[in-house]
Amino acid sequence: xxxxxxxxxTIPEQRVTPEAVVLARRAMLGxxxxxxxxxxxxxxxxxFGGAGTPATPRQPLAAPRDAxxxxxRPLTPEKDSTTYNxxxxxxxDKSIADAAQALPIDPWSLEIAGMVARPRTIALEDLLKQVTxxxxxxxxxxxxxxxxxxxxxxxxxxxxxxxxxxxxxxxYLRFTTLADHKTMPGLTHSWYPWPYIEGIxxxxxxxxxxxxxxxxxxxxxxxxxxxxxxLTLPWKYGFKSAKSIVKVEFTDKRPVGFWQQLQDxxxxxxxxxxxxxxxxxxxxxxERLLGSDExxxxxxxxxxxxxxxxxxxxxxxxxxxA
Ligand code: MTE
Numbered sequence: 384x385x386x387x388x389x390x391x392x393t394i395p396e397q398r399v400t401p402e403a404v405v406l407a408r409r410a411m412l413g414x415x416x417x418x419x420x421x422x423x424x425x426x427x428x429x430x431f432g433g434a435g436t437p438a439t440p441r442q443p444l445a446a447p448r449d450a451x452x453x454x455x456r457p458l459t460p461e462k463d464s465t466t467y468n469x470x471x472x473x474x475x476d477k478s479i480a481d482a483a484q485a486l487p488i489d490p491w492s493l494e495i496a497g498m499v500a501r502p503r504t505i506a507l508e509d510l511l512k513q514v515t516x517x518x519x520x521x522x523x524x525x526x527x528x529x530x531x532x533x534x535x536x537x538x539x540x541x542x543x544x545x546x547x548x549x550x551x552x553x554x555y556l557r558f559t560t561l562a563d564h565k566t567m568p569g570l571t572h573s574w575y576p577w578p579y580i581e582g583i584x585x586x587x588x589x590x591x592x593x594x595x596x597x598x599x600x601x602x603x604x605x606x607x608x609x610x611x612x613x614l615t616l617p618w619k620y621g622f623k624s625a626k627s628i629v630k631v632e633f634t635d636k637r638p639v640g641f642w643q644q645l646q647d648x649x650x651x652x653x654x655x656x657x658x659x660x661x662x663x664x665x666x667x668x669x670e671r672l673l674g675s676d677e678x679x680x681x682x683x684x685x686x687x688x689x690x691x692x693x694x695x696x697x698x699x700x701x702x703x704x705a
Contacts, residue, residue: 441605444598446516446536452592454520455686456672456679459531461600463674468607469525470626471575472560472567483607485566486627491611497557497632500548507611511597513546514538518601519594524656524685526620530670535615536598541589549585549633557582557638558614559630576645581625582638582652583616584694592617592690595628618687620654649705655695656685657704 466480473479473486491507516536524530544556562578564570570577587593594615597604604610609626616623622642642650649663658668658681670681684691695703 441602443601444516444536444603445601446518446598448518448520448534452519452521454522454532454534456522456532458520459533459672460674464531464533465599465605465608467529467673469527469621470607470609471572472562472569472577472579472627473607474569475572480605480607482568483605486561486606486610487563487566488606488611488627491629493612493628494630495543495547495633496630497634498550498553499633500550507597510543510546514542516597518598521592521594521615521617522685523615523617523621523624524670524681526622526650526654526662526667528665528667528670528681529673530679530681531673534600535594535596536601536604537594537596537612537615539591540593540595540614541591543595543631544585544588547631547633552635553633554585555582555634555637556585556588557630557632557634558625558628559632560625561627561629576641579625579641580638580644581614581623581640583619583623585633586694587616587691590691590694592687618655618684618691620650620656622650623654651702651705653695653701653703654705655691655703656681657683659683660704662705 467477468479468483469477470479470483473482492504493507493510494502494504496502516538518534518536520532520534522530522532540556558581560579560581561567562570569575583593594617595612596609596615597612599605599608604613609624612628613626614624614628623640637652640650640652643652656667661667667681669678671678682688695701
């Protein structure tokens with residue numbers, strides 16, 4: 384288990400946990416006694432035909448780097464971005480990397496559903512044959528005020544939208560992620576609204592920055608970071624970047640995300656990064672870089688305003704930043 388010495392400014396865990404969760408958890412623990420969390424079973428580690436044990440290194444996944452997306456700051460050391468995670472299905476703290484090795488990722492398929500020409504389920508291998516992988520370095524800003532800079536391998540979400548052939552009235556994408564009771568101990572925590580859902584508009588999904596990642600640092604994505612396929616939306620707070628996606632639904636109804644369902648006033652639908660709009664319980668002005676623990680100023684739209692700000696023209700009455 385990773386033990387990290389936290390500098391004094393770090394948000395204590397209990398302040399980060401949404402109030403609604405704390406209250407629901409207290410009520411439940413008070414009534415029913417401590418909830419036993421089963422130790423996750425170890426699963427075989429296969430991906431795209433590879434086989435092995437949980438300790439087997441990830442498969443190489445080289446793709447040409449698109450220099451347009453360079454992150455603008457040094458890469459976060461891989462050991463830091465792959466050992467300090469949020470993946471609540473495996474636990475409430477940051478040290479879930481070992482537990483996440485139980486995630487069953489092979490075979491994996493993606494259901495394309497809702498308002499599309501042809502609802503269907505595609506095996507991940509087949510999907511990957513229809514897209515071109517590239518590497519992009521993106522900044523990631525968690526709503527908890529930590530940040531990282533990571534080389535992701537993947538493909539534009541716009542390519543999936545194209546393959547899906549959305550119907551004329553579809554305006555949102557709703558992402559559902561894996562909820563596997565056999566391997567995910569967090570699912571026994573019934574105060575959370577499983578499965579983890581996230582949503583964005585179709586306009587956001589077809590913006591060039593929206594990315595579906597299947598790799599990190601030139602290898603397949605680690606389980607703890609959302610294997611085998613996750614969203615990467617670098618101008619939004621990290622909770623919008625759903626991990627281990629199993630279903631993409633096209634809809635005309637605005638999806639309600641996991642955190643939004645718990646506490647809309649703290650984790651709204653849009654969740655665009657803005658240092659000038661504090662979280663109700665802490666400032667968003669600065670962020671702590673994983674690895675160095677250096678504090679740096681947070682940028683509006685996480686620095687991606689040139690590419691995404693125009694998406695929000697005309698949405699002045701929406702709560703775009705919290
Ligand atoms: N996706 C699922 N399925 N479950 C989660 O708990 N956490 C979110 C997001 N995607 C989460 C998720 C949050 S809060 C963040 S900040 C990022 O994943 C963290 O990604 P990382 O662990 O790769 O840094």
